[in-house]
Amino acid sequence: MQEIISDFWKMLSSFQIPDLVLSAAAVVILDLFAIAIILAARRESRLCQKRWLKVSAGLELRRRSEQKEYHYLLEADEILLGRHSSADLQLKDPSVSRYHAVMTVTGGVWTITDLNSRSGTFVNDQKVKQKRLAAGDCIRLGSSKLYLVRRPVSEQDEE
């Protein structure tokens, strides 16, 4: 360790001062550039999130079980509902098919499509094959109930 420190001092003293200052400055500026880019990317990601809320109509799915209430953000334009572990929204309920239904969004309108499930997909207690959804709708897959509700607007989103 001492070796490294003494070598380092010798390096500092052996360089001509403008060389050293410039080398250090170049390295520091490159670092700062990288940091600035990361910060910009973070701000952009917030902006993109806002835009996505517009595209996805700012909705989320809610499910109530005995103890807890679950919130599911809708963060892709295609969401698969089912019992299988690879489903985007996994419902551990034997009455739900492994790949039960899929929700898609275009232009702020969500549509649900049944994937030939055994127990069927119900929207507001009406069996459907494909249906447009609106905020406040209740979706029933087998015996599981999901509510499509407007996402509470947090302060960050308002910025």
Next chain:
Amino acid sequence: MKSIRRVQKLITFLLLVFLAAFAFLIYKLQSEAGFYISNASKISLGNVYDRNGDVLFDPDADAQIYGNDYFIDIGNLIGDDSRQMNNTLVAQNMGMLANFSFMLGEQEDSQAAIYTSLDHKVNRKVYDAFGSKNGCAAAYNYLTGEIYICLSKPSVNILNHYSDLDSLESGSLLCKVFYPTVPGSTQKISTTLAALESMGYDNLIFKSYDCSGVYTNLSGKDIKCHLSEGHGTQNISEAFANSCNPFFAQLVEDAGLPLYDIQKTYEKMGYLVNKNGSQKYLDVNGISAFTASTTLADKTDFNTQWGCMGQGETLVSPLQLMVWQSAIANQTGIATDPYLISYATTVSGNPVSQARTSYSTQMFSETSASHMREIMLENGRNNYSGLLSGTDVGVKSGTAQVENGEKENSLLVGFVDDINFPVAFCIEIDDRKKGEVTTSDITRVLLQNLYESLHTSGE
């Protein structure tokens, strides 16, 4: 959603793997930079010094400063940066010697240097003592492992820059200390140790065999003694001192000494027996040195017996012969590993690579070692007195027939029984004829000069 997150995890994983590999690469580049730079076509190197500060290697050396043959005795040990010789101290440690560090780059006022444990003045005296003969000599401290003397003649004068390559004698570019040679009767040390290990001293000392000059072994071949009238009946101690071949042939044939036991002891000592496995090498600061090899087929076989007496297919390097002496002299059965570099300094002058004494594995038992030591000391007292005045020296001589018996190399290995001068040595003279310089003469020069040098400079 879930799969998008999974993709993100995959990307994170890939990035982390790459980053880890990249960090490893930077670490590797940083730590191996010295080695890389030592392979560059043009590099500036520091000096190599001996224990008293004499220069052993200087990249800018020329005859006018140092004298024409200043480096002749260590030419093929220390070597130079020309890449003509590979198994030399400079060639193997060029990274340590380079005037370069990763942080500083190449430095003009560098203090990179290697400080060796050699004693150049004594080394030179021993070299001169060979006179017109060729051979090699090595001596080291059997307690610490510092090599004091290491030379091989013929050598190469690096100041000539290989312009005389065609006129050099063969073997000039190799330091013979590190290369295999026929051990001759010095092999009887190993065989006696094997017998001590297998039978125990109390059984061995009561074994006595008759020598009438020639012994016909169980397979019907004659084993001749160097004394044509024979030594008569002897015990191990006498036979060792007489170096009596018929005695050792009968010892190998003895039912109390299974061949397997000999093989086991040999293998522990570092021999490659019957090409069973891969050859071992000793590492002396990057220089690789042969250990030993032999063939053991059958107790009654002529070649096997001959091999146990240091002829036939047995090969040992002088360095290994010397290193075994440390295990005997220390009475531990554990050899002290030899080294050349005491320490090195970096570009900015900080000492690094401080030498530490290291030891081999257990080669033979402590009791075998101390009995062997007694036998050798007795031999020294009776037959080699005056090697170093006032001190006992344990020795074993040997005469090795090479080139189908046309030439006889003379060997002497031993150790000094003095806690203030713990030196083990090995001397070899090529093709020695009667009346020429003897190994004892050279040993005398070596020990007396080394004693003086160590005891004056040390105080």
Next chain:
Amino acid sequence: MYQNKLSYSGAVTLLFLTHLSMLGLVFIRGSVVAPLDFLKLTGAVIGLDIIYLLITLSYKQMTYTLDFMLLGILNISLIFQSCFGGIGLSVKHLISCVMCLAACEAGFLLTRNHEKIRKHKKYIYLLIILLFISIIFFTDNQKKWITLGSFSIQPSEFIKPCFILVCAASIVELHEKLKIGFFYLSKDSLILCIAALCIFALQWWCHDLGSLPTFGMIFLCALFCRFCYPKAKISKRAVAIACVAGVGILIAAWMFAPEYVQKRLHVDIWADRYGDGYQQCEALIGIAKGGWLGVGAGNGSLYKIFAHDSDIVFATICEEWGLLYASLTVLLILIMLMTVLMNPPKNYYHAMMTAGVTAAFLMQMSLNIFGSCNLIPFTGVTLPFLSTGGSSMMSCGFLVGMLKAGQSPLFQHEVMKRKKQKQKQKSAKSAQKQRRANS
């Protein structure tokens, strides 16, 4: 300032400062012989910065960070390349950089609407077939280059982005399945497998084993995503079998690889210092000579070595600019890939695409950097953005464009809306005309 209403003044200032500090280093530590050459270089770098930043102002997109990063890296690379063995603007590399920026825009515009490109995937298949044909029939002896006048094109570079698009398409479309033997396969995954096999076979045939691992990596990522995709319906047993098969194929390939590959795999470079290991040995020695801070721009000696500006470019940069700066530049490329993590795409197609792009970049960087530093066998692949070569630069630019598309996508309904608006305007105009005509 920009059309997403965020201010980028800090990032833009630092972008300029980065390039100015590098140019300052060149001027003070480097070997500037002719001041005019240095001024030309300065002009080119700053000019490219200003022009591109002005052009981006006219684009409406959600993200600009990737544009800045790409511009930053390209100009850094231009400065690097211009200083090898003496300072003077490398016009060839400047053209490559401009083409790279153009390719980035093209990639962005082509892939930002995923529904559209999914609909038109037939054209991608067609393009791959065309590239195949061009490689088989029009390339030179080495099966790598097509020479057109003074330019030469490397078609295999362009297969990379197409292959990533094929991968992404095949993963998303899994609705129709055919039963072939014991396997359920969708049409698109079948096409993907065939395309992958064809590419591997083609590269084997061309002896272009350098880019084989890159395609292999993309394919592996695609398979991984395919297994994890919700609609894949693949059992764990199938995954296990696939893994075992993959390992088996790798071992077999290792064992039965042709001689020229085996030779590459088992080279002790220091033992063959002036033979096969020459480039790598010189590269490592160059890195050691450079140390942390380098010997100064234009003062290096590696420029005499063959492929100093492509295969061992990392070492050349290390020698002149120091390991510190070179690794920071590599880090900058990694940060560019990292923006995907901060701003995730919102649909599967783009997600798969970004995974493929990351895999391609990382694999190529590993092959180049670790290969030239003797951690893995040396293959002659280029380092993205830093090596010379127009084809490689263009394909890299296209890939960055794809990354950008993932972060700033265009949804189909927005396109429809715009069309409607245009139609409305048109009809309003024609109505006005009619009214005028009537009156």
